[in-house]
Amino acid sequence: xxxxxxxxxxxxxxxxxxxxxxxxxxxxxxxxxxxxxxxxxxxxxxxxxxxxxxxxxxxxxxxxxxxxxxxxxxxxxxxxxxxxxxxxxxxxxxxxxxxxxxxxxxxxxxxxxxxxxxxxxxxxxxxxxxxxxxxxxxxxxxxxxxxxxxxxxxxxxxxxxxxxxxxxxxxxxxxxxxxxxxxxxxxxxxxxxxxxxxxxxxxxxxxxxxxxxxxxxxxxxxxxxxxxxxxxxxxxxxxxxxxx
Amino acid sequence: xxxxxxxxxxxxxxxxxxxxxxxxxxxxxxxxxxxxxxxxxxxxxxxxxxxxxxxxxxxxxxxxxxxxxxxxxxxxxxxxxxxxxxxxxxxxxxxxxxxxxxxxxxxxxxxxxxxxxxxxxxxxxxxxxxxxxxxxxxxxxxxxxxxxxxxxxxxxxxxxxxxxxxxxxxxxxxxxxxxxxxxxxxxxxxxxxxxxxxxxxxxxxxxxxxxxxxxxxxxxxxxxxxxxxxxxxxxx
Numbered sequence: 001x002x003x004x005x006x007x008x009x010x011x012x013x014x015x016x017x018x019x020x021x022x023x024x025x026x027x028x029x030x031x032x033x034x035x036x037x038x039x040x041x042x043x044x045x046x047x048x049x050x051x052x053x054x055x056x057x058x059x060x061x062x063x064x065x066x067x068x069x070x071x072x073x074x075x076x077x078x079x080x081x082x083x084x085x086x087x088x089x090x091x092x093x094x095x096x097x098x099x100x101x102x103x104x105x106x107x108x109x110x111x112x113x114x115x116x117x118x119x120x121x122x123x124x125x126x127x128x129x130x131x132x133x134x135x136x137x138x139x140x141x142x143x144x145x146x147x148x149x150x151x152x153x154x155x156x157x158x159x160x161x162x163x164x165x166x167x168x169x170x171x172x173x174x175x176x177x178x179x180x181x182x183x184x185x186x187x188x189x190x191x192x193x194x195x196x197x198x199x200x201x202x203x204x205x206x207x208x209x210x211x212x213x214x215x216x217x218x219x220x221x222x223x224x225x226x227x228x229x230x231x232x233x234x235x236x237x238x239x240x241x242x243x244x
Numbered sequence: 245x246x247x248x249x250x251x252x253x254x255x256x257x258x259x260x261x262x263x264x265x266x267x268x269x270x271x272x273x274x275x276x277x278x279x280x281x282x283x284x285x286x287x288x289x290x291x292x293x294x295x296x297x298x299x300x301x302x303x304x305x306x307x308x309x310x311x312x313x314x315x316x317x318x319x320x321x322x323x324x325x326x327x328x329x330x331x332x333x334x335x336x337x338x339x340x341x342x343x344x345x346x347x348x349x350x351x352x353x354x355x356x357x358x359x360x361x362x363x364x365x366x367x368x369x370x371x372x373x374x375x376x377x378x379x380x381x382x383x384x385x386x387x388x389x390x391x392x393x394x395x396x397x398x399x400x401x402x403x404x405x406x407x408x409x410x411x412x413x414x415x416x417x418x419x420x421x422x423x424x425x426x427x428x429x430x431x432x433x434x435x436x437x438x439x440x441x442x443x444x445x446x447x448x449x450x451x452x453x454x455x456x457x458x459x460x461x462x463x464x465x466x467x468x469x470x471x472x473x474x475x476x477x478x479x480x
Binding site for chain 2: 045048050073074075076077078079080081083084085087088089090091100101104105106132133134135136137149150153
């Protein structure tokens with residue numbers, strides 16, 4: 001479904017992605033981890049072309065991102081994305097947040113969009129909050145709405161960029177639960193996270209990145225199970241974050 | 245002088261078939277007309293140029309920046325004189341354009357540079373993630389500005405925009421320099437004719453004050469209307 005082929009990216013002379021290649025199959029849940037500044041967020045943002053790249057190619061659902069003149073808005077509308085800082089639109093209430101892109105981008109009727117929006121809101125357990133504004137919800141609730149907003153667009157894949165990093169500890173669980181239930185339904189996902197317990201539970205594969213390069217690309221069981229299979233760098237990283 | 249204030253002066257005939265009060269009100273109308281017309285030009289151009297200055301295209305950004313620098317780095321009165329004296333001698337067809345129009349254009353362009361600066365700053369002050377979130381949902385560049393960035397930026401810049409709207413009324417007073425018969429022109433001429441500078445200038449000052457106060461109140465009303473619940477200053 002998604003092919004990343006030898007992708008490299010530079011900011012001026014500084015290389016942020018170094019020859020990254022991997023394939024994400026339909027229904028697969030892939031967790032991307034690694035120290036900060038290793039290029040995890042940049043990598044998943046290249047998948048919906050929020051970040052460009054100078055070398056290599058990414059093919060999303062048969063469309064090559066390196067070719068010129070592709071309809072980026074159309075492609076992005078089918079790739080759901082959840083951000084670290086939620087990024088709900090603060091001047092719109094929850095219902096409006098859920099329906100705006102459906103109406104303006106997918107050209108759905110208002111009633112159809114609202115029906116779909118409320119169904120997704122119900123799914124993340126927040127239907128009673130449909131008339132509130134984002135600023136009136138907790139961080140965890142906002143992130144669940146953000147997931148619902150992405151789901152409204154019937155995405156073929158969901159990208160999560162550290163979805164729990166900006167949350168208070170007691171709200172991490174409610175957001176991870178939603179993501180776990182999505183995984184159980186067979187949603188294709190790429191998720192950047194530091195939550196290794198969650199990664200172990202939900203992922204089929206783990207990609208470990210360092211200095212812009214993919215160091216490990218292993219089945220989840222291999223990554224977490226037998227430490228002899230992974231590089232010293234990844235072992236060191238795991239030991240550091242699992243200790244605490 | 246029999247009494248300190250002699251307000252009867254306003255009911256005296258000017259010798260041109262109207263009282264000084266009628267002249268005063270007429271001048272006030274010109275002040276408001278110049279201000280409103282200039283404000284419409286300033287808002288349309290200022291918002292457009294402000295948006296342009298936040299786009300990706302380097303060349304367009306350069307043009308926008310050049311616009312802002314040209315119109316805000318030259319004193320307003322010089323700009324008005326340039327429109328009045330220099331441009332008509334360069335373009336002969338402009339020789340018969342009324343000075344009212346020239347003043348409106350000059351004041352409008354001058355203020356548009358300042359508004360563009362505010363619009364640009366307002367858009368740039370938004371979290372980068374808002375633009376990314378809108379684009380990730382498939383919004384086009386136009387839709388991102390129309391539905392997300394501009395409604396948010398507008399709320400942020402409402403206070404400086406209010407100051408700018410008040411400034412435009414006050415700045416319209418330089419129109420007297422090219423013989424538009426607005427309030428300042430009235431004050432100077434009527435003051436000279438009647439030798440009643442205190443009354444004339446008090447009345448003129450009051451009308452400027454009332455006009456800008458009205459703008460201020462209108463804007464505060466607007467600010468309350470567009471407040472976002474759950475944000476700083478909004479209802480819980």
